[in-house]
Amino acid sequence: MTEQHPAPGVRGVSAAPRSDGLHSTKSLHAAKDIPQATVSRLATYLRVLSVMVDEGTLIVSSEELAAAAGVGSAKLRKDLSFLGPNGVRGVGYDVSRLRDRIETALGLDQGHRVVLVGVGNLGRALAGYGGFGRRGFAMVGLFDTAPGVVGTVVSELEVRDAGALLAACIELQPTIAVIAVPDEAAQNVCDRLVEAGLRCILSFTPVELEAPDHVEVRRVDLAVEMQMLSFRSARNAEIVDAEAATANQSRVPSTRLGRSRGPRSAATAASAPAQGTVANTTTNSKGSVVRQ
Amino acid sequence: MTEQHPAPGVRGVSAAPRSDGLHSTKSLHAAKDIPQATVSRLATYLRVLSVMVDEGTLIVSSEELAAAAGVGSAKLRKDLSFLGPNGVRGVGYDVSRLRDRIETALGLDQGHRVVLVGVGNLGRALAGYGGFGRRGFAMVGLFDTAPGVVGTVVSELEVRDAGALLAACIELQPTIAVIAVPDEAAQNVCDRLVEAGLRCILSFTPVELEAPDHVEVRRVDLAVEMQMLSFRSARNAEIVDAEAATANQSRVPSTRLGRSRGPRSAATAASAPAQGTVANTTTNSKGSVVRQ
């Protein structure tokens, strides 16, 4: 790693030699005040940059990288500025260097060892999910309680008895645990993972898990994602409805069936396929291969 | 449904008879300005309320509901206020009524018909995920391209050929589509779903999908969730490190191994099990059954 700047200075214990007096308070752990929203986007930039590295791209401007990541360039530069100076003015960013920088900032450069508890449908999918391995997360242990599952091999790992979680964690030294058990069992599993010394837990159960402050629990609720989509679809249907009501007021008063059932029927009507609005969307499709 | 108030007035096309002059601009589609963050939390409240209905709870205060959902009561009341008045001052909220109210606001009261494209590991897990059905999402169609998969039965549905997507959508009338295909195929699948008239798409591929404005695409990137955990763990390790460096300055200068490899080794050290910090977490666990 060739260092252009004296020291990146965002991480590391010793006070960074920043020329300006900014961030002087709490200077010891500046990484703390990177906003969550920024961290999430950094992960996205990282993925895009990895693709660029593979393609052999050497330099990228904030404009290009932002476009590829689907954000504005101002936001991108602001996000990157939390990591200290990363680019060269008038030139752009060194792709591979910036990737490494973000990787380090996210704590990914050492890799992570992941244990997964709950080898049901979802657990199996997660265990076999290539996206993890590709991004530095190694599955090192699978656990379940069902006798029919314990002992079987899933994604090249033998499923262990969840009762042996604590002992296994001492052996496996995981840095992250994933919970994919039924709702009722989740809190108990969480407690035992905390006992075993885990500090990072990703839960796929909708229940809010209680854990000590020093343990970070993230929850992914797949149904919530769908419900947010549902809201947008209902909202859109309503707007379409409202516009139709005002714009076409003089023409056909109500072209839709089931209006008597109230505005709710709009949601169903809005999803009707293949008329008018659909036609001009096909022109929008651009080939069958993914392009950034 | 017994209506206490003359009309909820947040949805619906006709102007709502609000006594105050608020939201008078753009009054036609007030639902538009419910913040995303609020929508997401509404989904959480809905889940908690459903549990309460099942338990036979009739009335709940903002304080209680907020606690159960893991948010502050002020935030909860603010969130609910976007739906219009829902409670009774001095009393609280009618649990079942509030649940229905949120369900309607999220557009869930009519249910949703979901098609899923890509019946690999993840697709299978999603197809069999009970959390969807339990919350009003019905899987109505599974699609794949692999000859070995097409025709097989997964979660009580026969997998169809993805080539017949458009025709099938006319028949199935889905309101939501889920994409769980390999990255390279995602954009193509997305284009064809748009062609088929879908307006709500949930994608599990990390690639940013292009779609017309009237189509809502949500992306769930499982690796990003892990990466955010990773960041927090690295940050925590760093803080622990920094505190140790300042507090124990006069004592042992460096108690950890591998310090020569730079601050990054802190992440590994922080995950070491079972000493000091672990002891007081076991007292925190409260029985083995999930309790809200």
Add this chain to the structure above:
DNA sequence: TAGATTGTTAATCGATTAACAATC
């Protein structure tokens, strides 16, 4: 030097929070 692009500023926008008036 001229051209280009970063890193940073300051203004805007939006979300959170605490406090309280309204009112059951």
Add this chain to the structure above:
DNA sequence: TAGATTGTTAATCGATTAACAATC
């Protein structure tokens, strides 16, 4: 009426955005 709790306000906090000075 007195007690309780909602719905709303206004202040605070944080994130986004556009513009530009710094500088390669």
